[in-house]
Amino acid sequence: MNATLLVTVLLALSSLAYYLGRRRAFSVAQGAIRNLHSLPSYYGLYTAIWCGIPALLLVAFWLAFEGTVITQLVVAGLPEGLRELGADRLNLVVNDIKNLVSGNITSRQADAAMLEAAEHYRNLQTVSHAAMGVAGLALAILGGALTLTRIRAQQRARNGVESIVKIFLILCSSIAILTTIGIVLSVLFESLRFFQAVPLREFLLGLDWSPQTAIRSDQVGSSGAFGAVPLFAGTLLISCIAMVVAVPIGLMSAIYLSEYAGPHLRASAKPLLEILAGIPTVVYGFFAALMVAPFIRDSGSLLGLDVASESALAAGLVMGIMIIPFVSSLSDDVINAVPQALRDGAYGLGATQAETIRKVIFPAALPGIVGGILLAVSRAIGETMIVVMAAGLAANLTANPLEAVTTVTVQIVTLLTGDQEFDSPKTLAAFALGLVLFVVTLILNVIALTVVRRYREQYE
Amino acid sequence: MSKQTAPAPARPRPMDIVQAGMKRRYAEERRFRFYGKLAIGAGLLFLTLLFTSIVANGYSAFVQSFIQLEVYLDAEKLDPQGTRDPAQLGTADYGGLVKQSLRSAFPEVSDRRDKRALYGLVSSGADFQLRSMVLEDPDIIGTRQTLWVPADDDVDMFLKGHIDRSIPEADRRIKDNQISWLDQLAAEGRIEKRFNTTFFTAGDSRDPELAGIRGAVMGSLLTLMVTLVLSFPIGVAAAVYLEEFAPRNRWTDLIEVNINNLAAVPSIVFGLLGLAVFINFFGIPRSAPLVGGLVLTLMTLPTIIIASRAALKSVPPSIREAALGVGASPMQTIMYHVLPLAMPGMLTGTIIGMAQALGESAPLLMIGMVAFIVDVPSSVFDPATVLPVQIFLWADSPERAFVERTSAAIMVLLAFLVVMNALAVVLRKRFERRW
Numbered sequence: 001m002n003a004t005l006l007v008t009v010l011l012a013l014s015s016l017a018y019y020l021g022r023r024r025a026f027s028v029a030q031g032a033i034r035n036l037h038s039l040p041s042y043y044g045l046y047t048a049i050w051c052g053i054p055a056l057l058l059v060a061f062w063l064a065f066e067g068t069v070i071t072q073l074v075v076a077g078l079p080e081g082l083r084e085l086g087a088d089r090l091n092l093v094v095n096d097i098k099n100l101v102s103g104n105i106t107s108r109q110a111d112a113a114m115l116e117a118a119e120h121y122r123n124l125q126t127v128s129h130a131a132m133g134v135a136g137l138a139l140a141i142l143g144g145a146l147t148l149t150r151i152r153a154q155q156r157a158r159n160g161v162e163s164i165v166k167i168f169l170i171l172c173s174s175i176a177i178l179t180t181i182g183i184v185l186s187v188l189f190e191s192l193r194f195f196q197a198v199p200l201r202e203f204l205l206g207l208d209w210s211p212q213t214a215i216r217s218d219q220v221g222s223s224g225a226f227g228a229v230p231l232f233a234g235t236l237l238i239s240c241i242a243m244v245v246a247v248p249i250g251l252m253s254a255i256y257l258s259e260y261a262g263p264h265l266r267a268s269a270k271p272l273l274e275i276l277a278g279i280p281t282v283v284y285g286f287f288a289a290l291m292v293a294p295f296i297r298d299s300g301s302l303l304g305l306d307v308a309s310e311s312a313l314a315a316g317l318v319m320g321i322m323i324i325p326f327v328s329s330l331s332d333d334v335i336n337a338v339p340q341a342l343r344d345g346a347y348g349l350g351a352t353q354a355e356t357i358r359k360v361i362f363p364a365a366l367p368g369i370v371g372g373i374l375l376a377v378s379r380a381i382g383e384t385m386i387v388v389m390a391a392g393l394a395a396n397l398t399a400n401p402l403e404a405v406t407t408v409t410v411q412i413v414t415l416l417t418g419d420q421e422f423d424s425p426k427t428l429a430a431f432a433l434g435l436v437l438f439v440v441t442l443i444l445n446v447i448a449l450t451v452v453r454r455y456r457e458q459y460e
Numbered sequence: 461m462s463k464q465t466a467p468a469p470a471r472p473r474p475m476d477i478v479q480a481g482m483k484r485r486y487a488e489e490r491r492f493r494f495y496g497k498l499a500i501g502a503g504l505l506f507l508t509l510l511f512t513s514i515v516a517n518g519y520s521a522f523v524q525s526f527i528q529l530e531v532y533l534d535a536e537k538l539d540p541q542g543t544r545d546p547a548q549l550g551t552a553d554y555g556g557l558v559k560q561s562l563r564s565a566f567p568e569v570s571d572r573r574d575k576r577a578l579y580g581l582v583s584s585g586a587d588f589q590l591r592s593m594v595l596e597d598p599d600i601i602g603t604r605q606t607l608w609v610p611a612d613d614d615v616d617m618f619l620k621g622h623i624d625r626s627i628p629e630a631d632r633r634i635k636d637n638q639i640s641w642l643d644q645l646a647a648e649g650r651i652e653k654r655f656n657t658t659f660f661t662a663g664d665s666r667d668p669e670l671a672g673i674r675g676a677v678m679g680s681l682l683t684l685m686v687t688l689v690l691s692f693p694i695g696v697a698a699a700v701y702l703e704e705f706a707p708r709n710r711w712t713d714l715i716e717v718n719i720n721n722l723a724a725v726p727s728i729v730f731g732l733l734g735l736a737v738f739i740n741f742f743g744i745p746r747s748a749p750l751v752g753g754l755v756l757t758l759m760t761l762p763t764i765i766i767a768s769r770a771a772l773k774s775v776p777p778s779i780r781e782a783a784l785g786v787g788a789s790p791m792q793t794i795m796y797h798v799l800p801l802a803m804p805g806m807l808t809g810t811i812i813g814m815a816q817a818l819g820e821s822a823p824l825l826m827i828g829m830v831a832f833i834v835d836v837p838s839s840v841f842d843p844a845t846v847l848p849v850q851i852f853l854w855a856d857s858p859e860r861a862f863v864e865r866t867s868a869a870i871m872v873l874l875a876f877l878v879v880m881n882a883l884a885v886v887l888r889k890r891f892e893r894r895w
Binding site for chain 2 (some may be wrong): 064067104158162165169170172173174175176177179180182183185186189190236248249250251252253255256257260272273275276278279280281282283284285286287289290291321323324325330350351352354355357358375378379382383384385388389394409412413416417430431434437438441443445446449
């Protein structure tokens, strides 16, 4: 039975169960609803839940594991000769069998054994689908009927429904944790495999990055070097340039908007600056690669400087523009949180507004501002599209902003886009870089959040 | 009297010290203010630069040059047997007809190289246009038809003024003889600029004049649909639990820390997660909007949860107390009273989250939505790309004509974002209640 059809039928059954449950509640109450413990619709819902959910869960599990089980069975049924192939070649054969089943193009001429296996596969699939349909429907009918017959006037149907809803709520809120675990595990496992091939020391301290692994062993440059220091340096360089642009502009505009600007300017300039935060990063990347980088190169050559067309300066500058609203809105929040009494005290002593800001408000807001800047740095380090489009690919260990450097995120993208085999050190290196990225941004975020929180407690 | 000489240099009065420094301090004050204005000015300047450069580059992509051709639909070539069989008509040599028509328009061209340059004036899409014309109405075979075909991308660039006549011929994509033909065609009124419908109705193509954003827009739509269907209920449910039911214990603390951290994890890391878990572990096909939607769901969940919690928080406790007071259960209170009141705020947060997801491209590069895909996807399992990734792909293409199409695609993307954000603002203005 088709899975979509089955799910539709199950949902229809469940609606029917709702209707029946509700009607049954009425008949149990003998027309006097006040005899019931819960509202009639709760009895309906309760029946519907017991009819639909176990069956749907069963179908979901079935679909998730069906493929693996059938493949195992088919492999076990293959002739001796095929089964004794290595794992890789066996995989190829299995893929071909699956392609035969779904009518796709296979990688080679199908022989008799494979045709037979495909037939076997198809049979198993039919059987499995039929079994799934029968089991799902049986479970739905059984669950619905059982619940229906057990409806009593004093049954706590509402509590039953509510506790199921609550379980659903708890599951949903746990997804955040599952995501974190998923990130950590997926990145960690692949990284561990990478560190079996390349020692951690070499990765973290090596100065040479050229992740070309050879297809044939006698190829030139076949060794592949995975020293990530140039990437870290490049990331740092671009992030520094970005912060040099973003921090003064963001901070000063936040100060001006919160301390000097009248309500009109504030109401119009603040949202305008925040537009910068809503622009997709790919747009910034395009802007950096097609407008800013050529502009910097041309003005550099006017001054007699040799500027790379993918200079770190262009990428950093545009990334800085992107981060301005981030810095300014976070600083705005903390500056506004500084109590008015501090300002009034400073004015009372005869300080000018600028002095008040610099000597009183700024120090008071400093922890929050630092926290905001740390968050912005973690943003800059993890930013991908701008650097992919505007920064270089070659790993250059330099501090000169006019040269092309590459970053961690650029390397992750270049290593993982396109078709590679999944277990070469080249692709695994991307996961190791991802691990570094995740850990570094996590540490920055945790520090920033603690700093911000501690500061907030001071004045509240 | 003489003893009282000039008064001993008295200690200067504090007022004088203050006065002496006033000028400097006021100058400093003015400077400080000026820096503030400068910073805001710089921010706004960058914003204007960004927008003007994109609009200036992109507006011309909404028109496309067309060349009028007179094609003799030779029955000998198209349908020698006279069967009008669609299968045969479909495979006939329409390119030859287009070439013949160009040759007859410029009979003086004889050299092989010149001929090739002449054929290069019109897009390769002309063949398909002719073909579909014939297939639609086979009766026009044997007649002489006038039709407008798209010009080649280089010709289009030249006609739009992006290729300068004055630069030396060797550095120019359009050669002198092509220019003279184009001038002649223009003098005969056989060149026209029309609204570029192809840009909105076609999928991706290697030829800029045939490339469109429909495939990418559909991909974005499907991906966002998956994201919305998953992230809205899950996000709202999580927010309701954390805000209304969760006991204060370590588990809920852990969840909160996790949500705050996930909001700040670089998007590319979510791409790695999608690659390792959804594609390699669960075996969902690469490049499918389904995977993209799943990854973007995980990314937007923190945004939606945080916004939804804020919306729930803003519902005053009196509402809850009143509902509980007349005998509603906590769950009924939330479902029937608190949630409807918090819904506008939740929807606003969701729309903002969706706008973020629409602009996101880095994680989608990881899961293979970066492939060159011509077909318009029709289900969440078809290989697809999304609008930002399409922009990324076009930005990498060397053809000059793709620069303006990239900018135009960016304008479309920004238009979508503006509409979504405006919707969020309207929703907030319209339904927000101050208690």
